[in-house]
Amino acid sequence: MSGATAAQYDSANKTKGYKMLATGADISASANFLADTNSNSYRIASGVKTIFMDFNTDKTVKSIYVKNGLANISSGELAKTGANNTGSYAAQMYINKDGAVEAVIVKTDSTDAVSDNVLFVQARRGETLVDGVRTYTYRVWVNGAEDDYTSTDTVTAGYFATYAEKADGTYKLSSVAKTDAATSAFKITLTKANIDTANKNLIYGVNGYSSTPYTTNVSVNAFKMDGTTVATDIPGGSVLNTAGATWANTKTDYTFSSLKDIYDSTDLDDNDTVTLAFVMNNKQNADDRYKVSAIAVTAVTINP
Incomplete structure (x- = not known):
């Protein structure tokens, strides 16, 4: 709940439209009420959505992340304004005709989860x-x-x-151009040796050798989407988790839908490479950092 001392819900607050959210405290995804800047309290509608909008410096929208349900939102995120421009609104909520919170709009990207949109x-x-x-x-x-x-x-x-x-x-x-946000994009060219044999959802040795429990020291660089600039926002030795990611097979000769498919493929030898573009949560201190949500197979190279 935003503001632990917010007043109990009052039916007099049933005014349809946008309200400014109180920004002094974190919002928990399990909250039942949200408070506005006048200390009025509103019930949360069952179909509430949390909308994170990230802005370019010219005030245009850079990215939108829509989460079904209420997200965990920090007080720092609530205080953000569009592109941090003077006069822009901080976080808002939309109140429906029944006086309940139908949507929460936050003016930054989210640490709660990688974008599913x-x-x-x-x-x-x-x-x-x-x-x-x-x-x-x-x-x-x-x-x-x-x-x-x-x-x-x-x-x-x-x-x-x-x-x-x-x-x-x-x-x-x-x-998606960022490499240090909840919705960040990268490219990586890997071999079967970069896939953890115990858990074939994991890519290990990213941007540097991984420590134990991995017994094979294999390193592979992750790049920005230009394919040539190493993504230094991913610390050396990172392990990336692709469990649950959606796959796009742009190379029609192959129908990979998981890292396990790549590892088990009889069409690929150990020195053949697969290039993946992927979206991952790479925001510092996020609970789901290094969680990959979407993968596209962009190249398969059969080496002699």
Whole structure:
């Protein structure tokens, strides 16, 4: 609950619209009430969503993460404003006609969990003018399946993007470019030796040799999405967890849906490599740091 001393819910507070959230205390995902800056308290609706919006310096939206349910939100996150611009609002909540909190809007990315609203942009299939606005059609991978999404936003093929559906059926797309946030994107080219034999969800030896319990010292670099710049935001010797990640197989000759599939593949020898683009929570102090949520197979190289 935001503000431990907030007043009990009062039916007089049933005013539909946006309210400013109290920012003096952390919000727990198990809270039943939220307080506004006037110390009024509101029940939380059963279908509440938490929306994290990260901003570019020009005040445009960089990424959107929508979490079903109430997230754990720190007081520091609540106090953030859009791009930290003077006059911008800090965290808000939307009150529905019944006086309950239907949505919480936070103006930064989340430490609570890696974004589940990400897709992989495989290609731009075309563009057109719709009512004078240039609109693009992208072939994307979302939740492990191919689809075509239409958007007025420009995103790069071969990269991940956050997405949010608009009322007209098109999508708001924002490229995932950060390497130190809850929703961060990387590339890695690995061999079977980088997959933990005891738990084939794990990539070990990232950016430096791993210590025990790993008996084989194998190191592999993780890169930014440009594929050439080492992602120094991942500490040396890190172990990445891909359990539960969704997979996009852009290389149609292979149908990998897990690291175990790569490890067990009879088509790959020990010196063959697989290049993966992936989205991971890499925010410091996050409970789910190094948790990978989405993977795209971008290259398979059969070496002599």
